[in-house]
Amino acid sequence: MNSAELQRVLNWLIDGAWSAQEPAEMIADFCERLVAAGLPLWRFGIFIRTLHPEIFGRNFIWRQGEDVEIGSVDFDVLDTPEFAQSPLRIVFEQSVEVRGRVDDPNSKRFPIVDDMRAEGATDYIAVPLPFLDGSTHATSWMTRQPGGFSDDDIAAIRAIIAPLARVSEIISLRRTAEMLLDTYVGNRAGARILGGQIRRGHNDTMQAAIWLSDLRGFTALSDRLPAEAVVTILNHYFDCQVTAIRGHGGEVLKFMGDGLLAVFPIDEYVGDAAHVCAGVLEAARESRASVEALAIPVGDAVERFRFGVALHVGNILYGNIGGGNRLDFTCIGPAVNLAARLEKITGRLGRTVVASEGFANVCRHDWHELGEFPIAGFSKAQRVYGLADETYAQVG
Structure with a gap:
């Protein structure tokens, strides 16, 4: 050589x-x-x-x-x-x-x-x-x-x-x-962090469809099952959602106990809100089917599960929030707060999927109007919609 x-x-x-x-x-x-x-x-x-x-x-x-x-x-x-x-x-x-x-x-x-x-x-x-x-x-x-x-x-x-x-x-x-x-932290957030957005105050406003979900009966589940079994259940439960979310262009920002926050960015210049929201709805349907099919043996019993997911669309503040040298790359804003409040309504109504009026107006679908509900922190009652193929009886 x-x-x-x-x-x-x-x-x-x-x-x-x-x-x-x-x-x-x-x-x-x-x-x-x-x-x-x-x-x-x-x-x-x-x-x-x-x-x-x-x-x-x-x-x-x-x-x-x-x-x-x-x-x-x-x-x-x-x-x-x-x-x-x-x-x-x-x-x-x-x-x-x-x-x-x-x-x-x-x-x-x-x-x-x-x-x-x-x-x-x-x-x-x-x-x-x-x-x-x-x-x-x-x-x-x-x-x-x-x-x-x-x-x-x-x-x-x-x-x-x-x-x-x-x-x-x-x-x-x-x-x-x-x-x-x-x-x-997710792909888009990771790319921004590697790109230099590492200081508190580095934030952007973004229009997005918002997904906020929660597992039904999680507190009681945690109380009666060993911690190891609860972790296994959560991992399988989140698998049912994450695959669908990512498959339809969403990004999971945060796991909060049994809660999940995800966003689906909307390009306002392209005008793809209807397309994005249609993908969000399809992801919700896929997740619903996966969670309904989920059966995990624990001891002599087999655990089955239900969850609720709220869908909304609006502007969010997306970026670094925190104190001192401990930051979180997340999203905040009234739109996120509304999605969190709507998610609580899913349990009251015995529904898996609920949508805000804003989401329902963007994503034309066979929605069933569930009525107007007062929302803590919001001056006006919010009109809420559900999927027509869900016929659960109202709870409480």
Whole structure:
């Protein structure tokens, strides 16, 4: 391998691989530079473990002449026979290099060597990718060169690891921040925070459809069931809503015990209020069906559930609110307050879905007028609407 060309690749990495905008582009550029420098690379993989409640890691696979494949694996992979027999398991657990050659009898313990032989590959090496936080990630390098990688090739790969690890860690940290913000505050809020809206007073006014829901009988449920069972119930219950909300363009801003606050932004310049609200209503119908079908065994009994959701549309103040150095990215305003009051009416009326007059006027539907109700904090009584296909008897 040409040492001068290798140094150019190292300098490119040290400079931050600035010519590439996305990770997949960076990996493709990186591999093509190495091949041009004389490394007989046919396949390259980089495997980054993630800080995510469901995803164990992400992988990027480059093959000569093909686009980079991007994938992810969940934690179930740790219990599979394939992972148990993979060189990457040894890399993750022991932080050591693992080599497999088609002409080496000792390499037969790795099933990947048979796959290599079928694809015409001759040599494979998995190399740890250490991050500064002490975590170990992995790279894999494969060649079709007769006789496999030379000693100079292996030395070049080892020389590349340190700068590759620094660039990968920077990219990984950015993605970890995005995933954590997405997990805990929502995608749009996370993007705003990463974009610099981190000070108290950084707020925007936004028109949105508002969703505020609550689980019926949660206080009594919490009193008679073990805490672990209540947590399990809440997680399944929220799953029934979050999938529908996100599937129709909404963002969950907050979980409040058994309550859920979500918003569906409306682009006032496009004039898509009717379309957005129609999606909100469909999400409410889907959630209703999912909650009605939810049955969780607890001891000798099976728990069934009902919930209520209020739908409203209006302007909200969206941004950082809090005290000292503890802020919350949320939304406030009279529209949110009205949605919260309407949600309480769902229980009084034995309804699952209720809508404000404003929402019903935007989302033309077969609504059933439920009457006018005085709302605490509002000078005028509010007209409330329900779905015509709900025929529950009025409660209290």
